[in-house]
Amino acid sequence: MLKDNLGLTLCILIALASIGFALFSGDPYYVQVVIWVFTNAVLAVTLRFVLLIGELNIATAAFFGIGAYTTAVASTIMDWTFFASLLAAPVIAGIISALFGWITLRTKGPYFLLISFAFTEIVRLFYTKTEALGGNSGMIGMFPPMALNDYFPAIAVTILAAILFGLYAAERSNLGRVFKAIQNNEDIPRSVGLNVIGLKILCFVIASATVGLAGGVHAYTNSVIAPADFTYFVAVLALAYVKIGGEGHIAGPIIGATILTLAGQFLHSFGPYENIFYGAIIIGALLLVPGGIVGLGARFKTGKFMGRAER
Amino acid sequence: MEALSNKNKGKVLLRAEGLERKFGGLTAVADFSFELREGEILGLIGPNGAGKSTTFNLISGFMPPTSGSLSFLDQNITSKNATHISRMGLIRTFQHESLLSEMSVADNIIIATTHRLKSQAARLEKMQETAKLTGLEDHLEVMAGSLPHGLQRMLSIAIALAAEPKVLCLDEPLTGLQGAEVGAALDLFEMIRSELGITILLVEHNMRAVMRICDRILVLNHGRLLAAGTPEEVSQNQLVIEAYLGHKK
Ligand SMILES: Nc1ncnc2c1ncn2[C@@H]1O[C@H](COP(=O)(O)OP(=O)(O)O)[C@@H](O)[C@H]1O
Numbered sequence: 001m002l003k004d005n006l007g008l009t010l011c012i013l014i015a016l017a018s019i020g021f022a023l024f025s026g027d028p029y030y031v032q033v034v035i036w037v038f039t040n041a042v043l044a045v046t047l048r049f050v051l052l053i054g055e056l057n058i059a060t061a062a063f064f065g066i067g068a069y070t071t072a073v074a075s076t077i078m079d080w081t082f083f084a085s086l087l088a089a090p091v092i093a094g095i096i097s098a099l100f101g102w103i104t105l106r107t108k109g110p111y112f113l114l115i116s117f118a119f120t121e122i123v124r125l126f127y128t129k130t131e132a133l134g135g136n137s138g139m140i141g142m143f144p145p146m147a148l149n150d151y152f153p154a155i156a157v158t159i160l161a162a163i164l165f166g167l168y169a170a171e172r173s174n175l176g177r178v179f180k181a182i183q184n185n186e187d188i189p190r191s192v193g194l195n196v197i198g199l200k201i202l203c204f205v206i207a208s209a210t211v212g213l214a215g216g217v218h219a220y221t222n223s224v225i226a227p228a229d230f231t232y233f234v235a236v237l238a239l240a241y242v243k244i245g246g247e248g249h250i251a252g253p254i255i256g257a258t259i260l261t262l263a264g265q266f267l268h269s270f271g272p273y274e275n276i277f278y279g280a281i282i283i284g285a286l287l288l289v290p291g292g293i294v295g296l297g298a299r300f301k302t303g304k305f306m307g308r309a310e311r
Numbered sequence: 312m313e314a315l316s317n318k319n320k321g322k323v324l325l326r327a328e329g330l331e332r333k334f335g336g337l338t339a340v341a342d343f344s345f346e347l348r349e350g351e352i353l354g355l356i357g358p359n360g361a362g363k364s365t366t367f368n369l370i371s372g373f374m375p376p377t378s379g380s381l382s383f384l385d386q387n388i389t390s391k392n393a394t395h396i397s398r399m400g401l402i403r404t405f406q407h408e409s410l411l412s413e414m415s416v417a418d419n420i421i422i423a424t425t426h427r428l429k430s431q432a433a434r435l436e437k438m439q440e441t442a443k444l445t446g447l448e449d450h451l452e453v454m455a456g457s458l459p460h461g462l463q464r465m466l467s468i469a470i471a472l473a474a475e476p477k478v479l480c481l482d483e484p485l486t487g488l489q490g491a492e493v494g495a496a497l498d499l500f501e502m503i504r505s506e507l508g509i510t511i512l513l514v515e516h517n518m519r520a521v522m523r524i525c526d527r528i529l530v531l532n533h534g535r536l537l538a539a540g541t542p543e544e545v546s547q548n549q550l551v552i553e554a555y556l557g558h559k560k
C-alpha cells in the first residue's frame with residue numbers, strides 16, 4: 001500500500017491544482033474536462049467505498065442518477081435555490097439507499113450485485129416512463145444562478161474534492177477499519193458486539209448520498225440530463241477506473257478516473273467501439289495488474305513484482 | 312439432566328432448556344439442557360459431529376434453535392441475534408476462521424474493542440493490554456493470516472478478551488498447539504478465570520487438558536447430553552467410555 005501521507009498529499013495537490021485550473025482557465029472545454037475528471041473520480045471512489053465491505057455495488061450508477069434527477073426536479077419544477085436543490089440530492093439519495101440497503105444488504109456477493117444491477121435499470125426505466133421527468137428525453141434547464149455563474153466550476157470542483165476527502169477521512173477512521181473487517185470475515189465483528197447489517201447499510205448510505213451529491217453537481221454542470229446517462233454502464237466505467245488505478249488505496253480510483261477520462265476524450269472518435277475499449281481495460285487490468293497502478297507502485301517499493309496483489 | 316456435582320454454588324449465568332437444532336433431516340442438537348455458573352470452567356466434549364460447535368452457534372445467537380429456550384443473565388435470549396448477545400457479554404470464538412486474516416494483529420484486537428470503548432486512546436490501551444496478556448505484543452503489525460498457527464489461536468482468544476466478556480466460549484482453542492503452547496494456554500485460561508473473573512465454556516478435544524482445567528464437564532453424543540459431572544465422574548462413566556472408544560481419533 002502507498003504511504004498514506006503520500007496519497008493524501010497527492011489528493012490535495014491534484015485537487016488544488018485543478019481547482020485553480022478550473023477557476024482561471026478561460027476555455028470552457030478544459031473546465032468541463034476537469035469537472036468530468038472529478039465526477040468520475042467520485043463515481044469510482046464511491047464504488048470502491050462499498051467494496052470496502054466486499055460488495056460490488058452497481059447501484060452507484062442509480063444513486064448518481066437519483067441525485068441528478070432530484071436536483072433537476074428541485075431546481076426546475078420546484079424552483080428551489082441553487083444550494084437547496086444541491087442539498088436535496090444527497091438527502092433523497094441517502095433516504096432511498098437506506099431503504100434499499102435495509103432490504104437488500106442481507107444478501108451478498110453475486111446476489112447483491114444482481115439486485116443492485118436490476119435496481120439501476122428499473123430506476124432508469126422509471127425515468128423513461130415518467131412524463132413529469134421528461135420521459136426518454138430527460139430534463140433540461142438546470143442553471144446555477146447568474147451571480148454564481150463564473151464561480152460554478154470552482155464550486156463544483158470544491159464540492160467534488162470535498163467528497164473525495166470526506167470519503168478518504170471516513171476510510172482512515174475507525175469506521176473504515178470496521179468496514180474492512182466486515183469484508184474480511186463478518187462473523188468476527190458480529191461476535192464482538194458490532195451490528196454488521198447496520199454498518200453495511202451505513203457504508204452503503206454514505207456512498208450513495210455522496211454519489212447523489214455528485215449527481216446533483218452533474219445536473220448543474222450539464223444543464224441537461226437523460227435516463228441514458230444513468231445506465232449500469234456508469235458503474236462498469238467506475239469499476240474500470242478502480243481496477244486500472246488499483247483498489248488497495250483511495251488514490252487508485254482517483255488516478256484511474258483521471259487517466260481514463262483524459263484518454264476518453266480521444267476515444268470518443270471510435271464511437272461505439274469506445275465501450276469495447278473499457279471492457280478490454282477491465283479484463284486486461286484484472287489479468288495483468290491485479291493491484292492496479294497503486295499496487296504496481298507498492299510492489300515497486302517492496303521490490304516484489306510477482307505474487308498475489310493486495311485486494 | 313441436572314449436574315451431578317454440587318460443588319459449584321455460583322449463580323447461573325447461562326441456562327439452556329431443551330435446546331434443539333435440526334438441519335433438514337439431521338438433528339445436530341437435541342433436547343440439550345445445561346447451566347453455566349458464575350466463575351466456573353465448564354467443559355463441553357464429545358466426538359466429532361456431536362453438536363458442540365452448533366451449540367456455540369445457538370447460545371451466541373449465530374443461529375436460532377429450532378426449539379428450546381436460552382436465558383443469559385436472567386434475560387430470555389432465545390430469539391436474540393449475535394450482536395445483541397455479544398453486547399450482553401457472551402463472547403464466543405470460532406473453531407475455523409477465527410480471526411481477520413487480512414488485517415494486522417493490532418487491528419484484529421482493536422475491532423473487538425470498538426463497541427465498548429468509544430475513545431481511540433482507550434481502544435489502543437485495551438489492545439496493548441490484551442496483546443500483552445496473550446503474548447502478541449511483539450507481533451502487532453503482523454498480518455494475522457501470516458502469524459504462526461499457535462499465535463493465531465492466541466489472537467482469536469485476544470479478540471474475544473478485548474470485547475470484555477462475562478462469559479467466554481472457546482471452540483477448540485488448543486487444536487494444533489505444540490506441547491509447551493498447550494500448557495501456556497491452560498495457564499492463560501486459569502488466569503482469565505481467576506484474575507479477570509470471566510466464566511469459561513470450553514469445547515476441546517484434548518482430554519488431558521479438559522480433565523485438568525474444567526470444574527465440570529458435559530458430554531454430548533449425537534447431539535444429546537450423554538453425561539455430566541466432575542472430570543473424575545465423567546471419565547469413569549461407562550457410556551462416555553463407550554462413545555469415545557467408538558469414535559476415538
Ligand atoms: N450449517 C450447517 N448446515 C448443515 N449441517 C450442519 C451445519 N452445521 C453443522 N452441521 C451438522 O451438524 C452436526 C454437528 O456439527 P458440529 O456442531 O459442527 O459438531 P462438533 O462441533 O461437535 O464437531 C454435524 O453432523 C454437522 O455436519
Ligand SMILES: [Mg+2]
Pocket residue numbers: 363364365406
Ligand atoms: Mg466443532
